[in-house]
Amino acid sequence: MEIAIIGSGYVGLVTGACFADVGHSVVCVDNDQKKVDGLQSGHIPIYEPGLEEVVYRNVSAHRLRFTNSTADGVDHSQIVFIAVPTPPQPDGSVDLTYIEKVAREIAEVLKEYRVIVDKSTVPVKTGEKVAETIRRYNKARVEFDVVSNPEFLREGCAVADLMNPDRIVIGSNSDRALALMKKVYEPFMAPIMVTDINSAELIKHAANSFLALKISYINAISAICEASDADVERVADGIGADKRIGRSFLNAGLGYGGSCFPKDVAAFIAISEQLRVPFTLLQEVERINGAQLERFLKKIRDTLWVLKDKRIAVWGLTFKPDTDDVRNSVAISLINNLLQEGAVVQVYDPKGMEKSAELKMCVGATLAKSAIAATENAEALVLATEWDEFKNVDFVQVRKSMHTPIIFDGRNLFDPSTMTELGFRYFGIGRSGVR
Ligand code: UDX
Numbered sequence: 001m002e003i004a005i006i007g008s009g010y011v012g013l014v015t016g017a018c019f020a021d022v023g024h025s026v027v028c029v030d031n032d033q034k035k036v037d038g039l040q041s042g043h044i045p046i047y048e049p050g051l052e053e054v055v056y057r058n059v060s061a062h063r064l065r066f067t068n069s070t071a072d073g074v075d076h077s078q079i080v081f082i083a084v085p086t087p088p089q090p091d092g093s094v095d096l097t098y099i100e101k102v103a104r105e106i107a108e109v110l111k112e113y114r115v116i117v118d119k120s121t122v123p124v125k126t127g128e129k130v131a132e133t134i135r136r137y138n139k140a141r142v143e144f145d146v147v148s149n150p151e152f153l154r155e156g157c158a159v160a161d162l163m164n165p166d167r168i169v170i171g172s173n174s175d176r177a178l179a180l181m182k183k184v185y186e187p188f189m190a191p192i193m194v195t196d197i198n199s200a201e202l203i204k205h206a207a208n209s210f211l212a213l214k215i216s217y218i219n220a221i222s223a224i225c226e227a228s229d230a231d232v233e234r235v236a237d238g239i240g241a242d243k244r245i246g247r248s249f250l251n252a253g254l255g256y257g258g259s260c261f262p263k264d265v266a267a268f269i270a271i272s273e274q275l276r277v278p279f280t281l282l283q284e285v286e287r288i289n290g291a292q293l294e295r296f297l298k299k300i301r302d303t304l305w306v307l308k309d310k311r312i313a314v315w316g317l318t319f320k321p322d323t324d325d326v327r328n329s330v331a332i333s334l335i336n337n338l339l340q341e342g343a344v345v346q347v348y349d350p351k352g353m354e355k356s357a358e359l360k361m362c363v364g365a366t367l368a369k370s371a372i373a374a375t376e377n378a379e380a381l382v383l384a385t386e387w388d389e390f391k392n393v394d395f396v397q398v399r400k401s402m403h404t405p406i407i408f409d410g411r412n413l414f415d416p417s418t419m420t421e422l423g424f425r426y427f428g429i430g431r432s433g434v435r
Pocket of ligand 1: 248
């Protein structure tokens with residue numbers, strides 16, 4: 001199939017590269033010429049395991065190319081995917097400026113039938129608006145169909161998620177469009193779920209909000225565990241063993257962050273309000289998420305007392321492991337809180353240091369060269385992101401390097417008894433009952 005992807009950001013790039021990898025001919029469009037040139041010569045602007053190889057392989061095989069021209073993309077494809085950003089507005093609702101602009105651009109260059117696919121995360125009924133816009137701006141009155149095909153990619157394993165999806169959701173009201181969409185996804189051999197367009201759009205917000213709710217649920221339980229001397233890890237195992245519940249996304253910690261969950265939960269609240277059926281449960285999900293960092297900071301204050309001039313090592317900057325993405329990272333909020341209270345913060349992250357420095361996200365913190373270097377003379381070590389690298393650090397050396405051996409584990413990465421045996425005072429999340 002010949003496919004165009006408009007928007008070569010995170011979703012567009014991974015989708016385009018993987019479509020090319022299964023044999024489709026893909027052109028990725030982006031209005032940033034510098035980015036287009038970089039991508040064409042193999043420079044990947046984000047860290048995503050496996051992505052560079054896939055892009056390189058398919059550019060070399062001439063199955064994948066990049067352009068800044070929407071006309072070029074639309075002319076040379078049967079299907080046009082829209083994968084542009086849908087950022088939040090200050091009130092939580094979704095800014096659809098880029099979607100509307102791309103719809104107009106497509107309309108202006110549309111000469112024959114195309115399927116226009118919304119891949120970006122959009123509020124329910126956006127498909128209708130996209131179709132309306134294309135109809136209005138396409139002077140040639142060409143036939144087209146709009147389809148919704150939400151993505152469910154996790155940063156850090158987006159290539160694997162795209163290649164082996166749990167399900168593919170296609171929202172379409174046209175058999176012609178559906179037949180073409182099925183051809184796109186045939187090589188992936190995954191279950192395809194066909195729905196109407198509105199339901200497909202809703203599935204995306206409902207799925208992400210449900211996952212966020214699961215995280216807030218276990219985080220609320222972690223507070224109860226701390227108040228009752230129980231261990232949240234055992235509770236999560238106990239409830240997660242029930243197949244109806246499942247163990248994944250029941251990891252208590254500092255709360256969810258990143259470019260999706262906070263934005264999508266806020267958007268779903270705004271959408272429900274606009275539809276006059278307020279989804280107030282999600283407000284509680286947000287509240288619990290924010291409270292998790294507050295409770296953790298209180299634990300640090302209760303233990304270290306005054307934070308001013310205390311030297312604190314922080315491991316982790318990214319919003320989760322295996323990515324260099326520091327947007328909406330709870331680790332960054334934590335560091336800024338410590339800095340605000342006058343602490344001397346020494347940070348290390350395997351992949352997030354460059355982006356956080358570039359974006360000036362925690363000005364005042366010292367970026368250390370290694371995990372051990374960050375702990376030098378520190379009065380406490382805070383684990384904010386659960387990178388595998390941190391599991392394999394030599395804790396005998398960490399203990400020697402630190403001024404006082406205290407660990408605040410914000411992601412329950414370490415085994416409390418091992419840490420205690422190594423001579424550390426250990427504080428996790430919801431683990432006060434651990435002996
Ligand atoms: C998410 C969805 O998983 C994905 O399907 C969607 O398309 C985009 O949004 P992503 O934001 O990349 O993906 O990360 P994810 O792995 O879902 O984690 C989100 C946040 O939740 C992270 O901050 C993570 O640390 C936190 N989290 C996750 C928990 O605190 N506990 C958990 O059990 C799982």
